[in-house]
Amino acid sequence: MIEAIGFFLLGFVLMEVSGWAIHKYLMHGPLWMIHRTHHEHSNSFFELNDLFSLLFGGIAVLLIVLGVGELDYRFWMGTGISTYGMLYFFLHDVLIHRRVKWLDRPKSGFLKGILKAHQAHHQSRKRDGAVSFGLFLVPRKYFKQKER
Template structure:
């Protein structure tokens, strides 16, 4: 059971780290034509950038499928990536961008810091000049004054 929890955490953390690097160096690099749809205003519910979610979700499903027979590390890493994906949807699409209007924007604490960092990221609508590429791993400066 400890191994299952550990590999799930590893999958979650690797998703944040690789997501940060992919976002910074690929999405704001050679894959900008896909990602820029996320930085542009749209009336549509879906955007071309959603293809990245399908890619990451496919990786999680593949790992779960490959590891389900033995319930080995692949299965649990896939579970960790899936947990990351669910939290990503909740924080990024529901709370920050309000693509689904279930909740109001955060007003205090950790969630407000994440919200502020993402707003700073979207301050630039261009390929270059963006900051704060992670979802959970964001600079401390965005958490200052989050209790007010």
């Protein structure tokens, strides 16, 4: 059981770390033409950028399917990635961007810091000049900022 928890956490953490690197170096690099749709205003519910979620979700599903027979490391890493994806949807699409208007934006605490970091990321609508590329791992300064 400890091994399963370890692989679950590994999948989750690797998603945040690789997501940060992919976001900074690929999405704000050679894949900007796709990711740009997330930095531009749109009246559409879907963005071309949503293809990245399908890619990451597809990897998670593949790992789960390959590992479900034996409940091996692939299954647990896939569920860790899936859990990350569900939290990403909730934090990023529901709380931050309000693509689904289930809840109000956070007003205090950890979630408010994540919101501030993401708002700072979106201050630049260009490929270069963006900051804060992670979802959970964001600079401490966003949790200490005073309201303006």
